[in-house]
Amino acid sequence: MDIAWFRKKKTPRTPVEGKLSKVPEGLWVKCNGCKQIIYQQEVVRNSNVCPKCNYHFRLTAKERLTSLLDNGIYQELDSEIYSIDPLKFRDHKNYKDRLRDYKERTGLNEAIITARGTMGGFPIILCVMEYRFMGGSMGSAVGEKVTLAIERCLDESVPLLIVSCSGGARMQEGTLSLMQMAKISAALGRLHEKGIPFLSILTDPTTGGVTASFAMLGDLNIAEPRALIGFAGPRVIQQTIRETLPEGFQRSEFLMEKGMLDLIVERSEMKDTLIRCLRFMVNENLPRRSTEPGRLQP
Amino acid sequence: MAENDRFEDPIRELELKITELTAYPSSPDREKQLERLQKKLSHLRREIFSRLSPWQKVLVARHPKRPYSLDFFRLLFEDFLQIHGDRKFADDSALVGGFARFHGRPVAVLGHQKGRDFKDKIARNFGMARPEGYRKALRILKLAEKFSRPVFTFIDTPGAYPGRGAEERGQAEAIACNLREMARVRVPILVTVTGEGGSGGALAIGIGDQVNILENAVYSVISPEGCAAILWKDPTKAAEAAKSMRITAQDLKGFGIVDEVIPEPEGGAHTSHEETAEILDRYLTRQLEALDGIEPEKLLEDRYRKFRRMGMFGQTRYF
Numbered sequence A: 001m002d003i004a005w006f007r008k009k010k011t012p013r014t015p016v017e018g019k020l021s022k023v024p025e026g027l028w029v030k031c032n033g034c035k036q037i038i039y040q041q042e043v044v045r046n047s048n049v050c051p052k053c054n055y056h057f058r059l060t061a062k063e064r065l066t067s068l069l070d071n072g073i074y075q076e077l078d079s080e081i082y083s084i085d086p087l088k089f090r091d092h093k094n095y096k097d098r099l100r101d102y103k104e105r106t107g108l109n110e111a112i113i114t115a116r117g118t119m120g121g122f123p124i125i126l127c128v129m130e131y132r133f134m135g136g137s138m139g140s141a142v143g144e145k146v147t148l149a150i151e152r153c154l155d156e157s158v159p160l161l162i163v164s165c166s167g168g169a170r171m172q173e174g175t176l177s178l179m180q181m182a183k184i185s186a187a188l189g190r191l192h193e194k195g196i197p198f199l200s201i202l203t204d205p206t207t208g209g210v211t212a213s214f215a216m217l218g219d220l221n222i223a224e225p226r227a228l229i230g231f232a233g234p235r236v237i238q239q240t241i242r243e244t245l246p247e248g249f250q251r252s253e254f255l256m257e258k259g260m261l262d263l264i265v266e267r268s269e270m271k272d273t274l275i276r277c278l279r280f281m282v283n284e285n286l287p288r289r290s291t292e293p294g295r296l297q298p
Numbered sequence B: 001m002a003e004n005d006r007f008e009d010p011i012r013e014l015e016l017k018i019t020e021l022t023a024y025p026s027s028p029d030r031e032k033q034l035e036r037l038q039k040k041l042s043h044l045r046r047e048i049f050s051r052l053s054p055w056q057k058v059l060v061a062r063h064p065k066r067p068y069s070l071d072f073f074r075l076l077f078e079d080f081l082q083i084h085g086d087r088k089f090a091d092d093s094a095l096v097g098g099f100a101r102f103h104g105r106p107v108a109v110l111g112h113q114k115g116r117d118f119k120d121k122i123a124r125n126f127g128m129a130r131p132e133g134y135r136k137a138l139r140i141l142k143l144a145e146k147f148s149r150p151v152f153t154f155i156d157t158p159g160a161y162p163g164r165g166a167e168e169r170g171q172a173e174a175i176a177c178n179l180r181e182m183a184r185v186r187v188p189i190l191v192t193v194t195g196e197g198g199s200g201g202a203l204a205i206g207i208g209d210q211v212n213i214l215e216n217a218v219y220s221v222i223s224p225e226g227c228a229a230i231l232w233k234d235p236t237k238a239a240e241a242a243k244s245m246r247i248t249a250q251d252l253k254g255f256g257i258v259d260e261v262i263p264e265p266e267g268g269a270h271t272s273h274e275e276t277a278e279i280l281d282r283y284l285t286r287q288l289e290a291l292d293g294i295e296p297e298k299l300l301e302d303r304y305r306k307f308r309r310m311g312m313f314g315q316t317r318y319f
């Protein structure tokens, strides 16, 4: 085992468990960034980041939870909530059948896992989106689980962390999906008023209705390197303006340059950075104070 | 789809006939005939408009003669004073608003604005607002809150503008902020979807205590064309997508997304802006009266509950 990876870090931390998503079983993987063939164990040990080009492989929600929480331990919340098919939606396939397929494929009920745990000793509630489940799209079930998580944070005065990874609202649930943006944002307004920290992590990709609601509303909006982040998809924009988009358009570094992100953080540094933020935000010595209504500026 | 688009043709033909007939000198015979044709026209309008498909409703909602926000400001309110700019970057004429009086009472108004002629359409970016538009809307909302005035919003947009500059200046952030802040503005907000309720760009001025939709308006998470392009891989399947997404006023009422469906004049809102406004006025007057006198705390709690309830999902209980 390569011990060097541990030495590089300021604090030792458990390597990410589980297999890489989107990679076939085997010893070797192809990197989407540099297209090189790399020994899989090497990638896994490096927080699922390519050791050659720093490409951040997409994590499953479970891998993400394990990587962020102390000892990789978390307690899942509201796992009994699942999507139904309120519209009887059908394109080439029934939405109902699609849901069943994704459930079988991912072993998950929904495109998000909400959980509680501790991070650097701070109790915290997390919502982590699962891209493998219908592209991490947000329907009523995702909206409900996030809202319930926020309401728990309100009840318990516990910080909220949301890791976004989503193509946006789920078309198969029509306008009900759109309304989840309103529902979650309203709940976040209450969290803000109560002075409870909300850290938003944006990973590749975060677009559409997810960006245009909770992902951009963090006290801090923190992205992984080179993540695609935007409102409209690059193809739609290309069709609208009919010109080539600049290199790196809608990538984390571009958004940071435009002032839309607070930080870009390497995966290996993410947990440490979040803990440092929480040290600033969570003040145990003071009674929790609400910000005055009307004082909040976007 | 072609014949689908031409559902108004029989109405137009009959209207033309009536116009032609009125050119003749008046005679008892002509009057009789006119009366008969008018009756026929009314019947035909009712007949056709009661059987509109979801896609046909999309076309009515996008009708080039449909009343736009500035028409509603003029017809429903007095003394409209438009205010401009987001104090950060620019003024966006795709989203308009300002102060006005509603039955004599000071209120704030805001809405998307499409252009009427070609030049105006371009200037108003076809009603697709940029971040500046949403930030101006939030300014108006905050002013209304500061001076305790109710707010009326009018939704009619294909969607937020998907352009390079809009992305660079934080389209997503602008919309997100509005969603959060509108939920907390301590004055009554009355929302009406008057035409196209296009996705996040519509919702960004769509949080309120009362959400209305005109009978032939639509409200959707993505345009039917966009949905068809993604799920059917074929933009010409827009009619099918419109049907599948259940975007009509009546569907939305069923899902608890809108509170009231406002009837339009026979043959759609574009046949008479005045009559449309008269009908809407009756609803808004009653709704504002009902919201008057509610304490801000309760108002916000009710508003929160209203959106909190939205969504349909399953829940397995393990006992």
Ligand SMILES: [Zn+2]
Pocket (backbone or CB within 6 Å): A031, A032, A033, A034, A035, A036, A050, A051, A052, A053, A054, A055
């Ligand atoms: Zn690589």
